Amino acid sequence: MSSATLGVRTGRARTGTAAPERDVAAARRSRDTRIGWAFVAPFGVLFAMFLLWPLLHGLWLSFTGESITGAGGAFLGLDNYAEALSDPIMWRAMLNTVWFTVLSTVPLVLVGLVMALLVFQGLPGQWLWRLSFFMPFLLASTVAAQFWIWMYNPQLGLVNALLGVVGIEGQAWLQDTRFAMAAVVVETLWWTVGFNFLLYLTALQNIPEQQYEASALDGAGRWRQLWAITLPQLGPTTVLIVLLQVLASLKVFDQIYIMTQGGPGGVTRPVVQHIFESGFTGYRFGYASAIAYVFFAVIVIIAVAQLRFTTRRDHA
The missing domain is CATH 1.20.5 (Single alpha-helices involved in coiled-coils or other helix-helix interfaces)
Structure with missing residues (x-):
């Protein structure tokens, strides 16, 4: 073959x-x-x-005059959006939301970092510190808000009682336009900082011990190790925490609605409360949906800008 x-x-x-x-x-x-x-x-x-259909249905409602009764569902085009963009109450609620985000994000990041550093340095009774720092985060928003309502009570509250001990005059914290937003921020800090603490503590435990040992051999002290090793290693975690915190603060509603109902004088009224009241108190589902999508666009713009800023900083 x-x-x-x-x-x-x-x-x-x-x-x-x-x-x-x-x-x-x-x-x-x-x-x-x-x-x-x-x-x-x-x-x-x-x-x-539970996500795609409500998203699309809400978008359709924003172009109609739909009410909570099901009446008035005629197509209005962009009328709801035009009304929302010219509504001073909506813009004031938007500014209140941004102001709350600015006031709450910075201390939530810094305090969470300090708490994690203290525990990571080896404080006595590690389990007690971790439990104490994280436990408030497990509470429901209603429980945490009600707890601080009692704390801020002008006559019987612990806050004014402690201030009286040191000779400082107490205040009606939740009823005074000067202090209401700050009072809510303090409650939010106590309630939610445990989550940031846990993220930071996990990141600290993942830093190689060899880096600290090598720097100690070179004569670096605790402060030098903090600035040269710890904080740079925590950069990605900080970016994540800031992003999550900004998005969470922009959606604030529960604690403000329970503690102040948006008052006094509307100084704490967030945009989510304005959406809620427009839809369920004013019975205007279409208009409330339009405000919600305007707010959604603002959140997207802030998130994209923050992401681009952090990306450029990482490249630099």
Whole structure:
């Protein structure tokens, strides 16, 4: 038999063997794809029902005059958006929300970092400190808000009682336009800083110990190690915490609504409360949806700007 004839037969045999192998591989991939979709399907259904559909339905409502009674659902085009953009109450609520975000984000990041550093340095009773710092975060917003309402009580509250001990006159913290927003910020700090503390503590525990040992051999003290090793290593965690904190603060509603109902004089009224009242008190679902999407656009702009800023800083 010639070598050419043998090569042809060998090639046919290999081709005949490769074809079934490709079919088996294709069948296996198809089966894996079906199994994958079967696992994803429950989440996909819930995602479509509770996120995608409300998102699209709310967008449609923002172009209509829909009310809570189901009446007045005529298509209005951009009228709701035009009214929202010219509404001074909406803009004041937006500014209140931004102001609360600025006031709360900085201390929540700094205090969380200090708490994590104190625990990481080896304070006695580690489990007690960790439990004490994180436990308030486990409370419901209603419980935390009600606790601080009692604390701020002008006649019987602990805050005024402690101030009286040192000779400082007490205040009606939640009823005074000068102090209401700051009082809510303090409550929010006590309630939610435990989450940032936990993130920072986890990041600190992931810093290689060899870096501290090498710097100690070079004569670096605690402060030098803090500025040269610890804080730079915590950079990505800080970016994450700031981003999460800004987004959470922009959506503030629960504690303000419970503690001040947006007062006094509307100085603490956030935009989410304005959306809630426009829809469920003013019965204007369409207009409330338009405000919600304006606010959503503001959140997207802030998030994108913050992400670009942190990305440029990392590249620099």
